Amino acid sequence: MTMPNIQKMTVKDIKQQAKTISEKSAIPTFWITDWLLYVINKPALFLMTDPDYLLSATEQERFAAGITQMHNGIPLAYLTGTQEFWSLGFKVNxxxxxxxxxxxxxxxxxxxxxxxxxxxxxxxxxxxxxxxxxxxxxxxxxxxxxxxxxxxxxxxxxxxxxxxxxxxxxxxxxxxxxxxxxxxxxxxxxxxxxxxxxxxxxxxxxxxxxxxxxxxxxxxxxxxxxxxxxxxxxxxxxxxxxxxxxxxxxxxxxxxxxxxxxxxxxxxxxxxxxxxxxxxxxxxxxxxxxxxxxxxxxxx
CATH class of the missing domain: 3.40.50.150 (Vaccinia Virus protein VP39)
Structure with a gap:
């Protein structure tokens, strides 16, 4: 599973495609948006306040690579190296x-x-x-x-x-x-x-x-x-x-x-x-x- 070839990928583009990507690759939708936030290093509110944010070429490449890894069975937490539990942050590997x-x-x-x-x-x-x-x-x-x-x-x-x-x-x-x-x-x-x-x-x-x-x-x-x-x-x-x-x-x-x-x-x-x-x-x-x-x- 690879990301569609989009020359200019914005937050809005990814949000619109998240459901389709999820259905085709059996990846939870929230993994896709959480991975996006991790790649661009932004808080969750950013998805609503800045839909026109344009990913750089490096960010787009990293985002697409992560989606491929998730499709191949790598959980989101292993990509980010963290997982929340009991409202605390935990490193995982x-x-x-x-x-x-x-x-x-x-x-x-x-x-x-x-x-x-x-x-x-x-x-x-x-x-x-x-x-x-x-x-x-x-x-x-x-x-x-x-x-x-x-x-x-x-x-x-x-x-x-x-x-x-x-x-x-x-x-x-x-x-x-x-x-x-x-x-x-x-x-x-x-x-x-x-x-x-x-x-x-x-x-x-x-x-x-x-x-x-x-x-x-x-x-x-x-x-x-x-x-x-x-x-x-x-x-x-x-x-x-x-x-x-x-x-x-x-x-x-x-x-x-x-x-x-x-x-x-x-x-x-x-x-x-x-x-x-x-x-x-x-x-x-x-x-x-x-x-x-x-x-x-x-x-x-």
């Missing part, structure tokens, strides 16, 4: 997944749970609460939670097996001005097991797509290892749930994002591994997406 809006449901649910917990104001209770994000990728979950909890007594740790992803996440933490401890680890592997280092919350958006899913064959950009897992996509979720009791304090929260058709299986995993108050929350499209549960206490 080929080593990280692009944050999805539905993952904000996971952040919302964790914050709701934290807000619902009674405050322990006893004089001897000065230790910060501890939160762990497993498979952090770009860091969007950990950083968003740290941003919301920065004025509370919470310590956020984020782990990932990919050193390249951790570099991106560390950069995102700095740019969003939050304090997150990053750990190079395959899930829990590099984390200490001590009573005084248990976590109050463990959260994860792990790979959950079936390795044999036909949609993976069309994947052009995002890392497959961050998307797919064995056992019909449940292998990593199983590991996280089964090992959570070692690292989570009694009464603590485990919250996991999963596939739209995995809710029943994930709830059963929680119940089989000593979790109670288990529930699944839908995403913005109404699909089962996030399952939460609290590690049972001894007397429960």
């Amino acid at each position: 080929e080593h990280t997944l692009i944050p999805r809006p539905d993952t904000e449901v996971l952040v919302e649910q964790v914050l709701h749970w934290i807000a619902s917990q009674p405050n322990d104001s006893t004089p001897n209770n000065t230790a910060p609460k501890r939160l762990l994000d497993l498979g952090t990728g770009s860091g969007c979950i950990a950083i968003s939670l740290a941003h919301e909890l920065k004025h509370a007594s919470w310590q956020v740790t984020a782990a990932d097996l990919s050193l390249e992803a951790l570099k991106v996440a560390q950069s995102n933490a700095v740019s969003n001005e939050v304090d997150v401890k990053f750990v190079h680890s395959s899930w829990y592997q590099a984390l200490p097991i001590h009573e005084n280092e248990l976590f109050d919350v463990i959260v994860s958006n792990p790979p959950y797509i079936d390795e044999n899913d036909e949609h993976l064959q069309r994947l052009q950009a995002e890392p497959i290892s961050a998307l797919s897992a064995p056992n019909y996509g449940l292998a990593d979720i199983e590991h996280i749930v089964q090992q959570a009791g070692i690292y989570l304090r009694a009464g603590g929260l485990l919250a996991i994002e999963h596939g739209f058709d995995q809710g029943l299986a994930v709830r059963q995993l929680f119940l089989n591994n000593n979790f109670n108050a288990v529930k699944t929350v839908p995403d913005y499209g109404g699909n089962e997406r996030v399952t939460l549960g609290c590690l049972a206490t001894i007397d429960s």
Whole structure:
């Protein structure tokens, strides 16, 4: 898919062609206009206020090249190197997944749970609460939670097996001005097991797509290892749930994002591994997406 040969291309020309380009190339219309704004380095209002703006030859060439890349499967976020999540800006690249809006449901649910917990104001209770994000990728979950909890007594740790992803996440933490401890680890592997280092919350958006899913064959950009897992996509979720009791304090929260058709299986995993108050929350499209549960206490 290439742009039509237009000698003089204006903002108005591109806006008028955006729908046609989108239909022919299966590119979301807003990707086209957002890419235009990125190329000409203008705010969104510019599309309405300056329709006669004439792209330079360099801008037109760059815009057309980007449309071709998107048609070939490269997401807009990888062209711009950024993606918004939780109203924060995140750098992304080929080593990280692009944050999805539905993952904000996971952040919302964790914050709701934290807000619902009674405050322990006893004089001897000065230790910060501890939160762990497993498979952090770009860091969007950990950083968003740290941003919301920065004025509370919470310590956020984020782990990932990919050193390249951790570099991106560390950069995102700095740019969003939050304090997150990053750990190079395959899930829990590099984390200490001590009573005084248990976590109050463990959260994860792990790979959950079936390795044999036909949609993976069309994947052009995002890392497959961050998307797919064995056992019909449940292998990593199983590991996280089964090992959570070692690292989570009694009464603590485990919250996991999963596939739209995995809710029943994930709830059963929680119940089989000593979790109670288990529930699944839908995403913005109404699909089962996030399952939460609290590690049972001894007397429960």
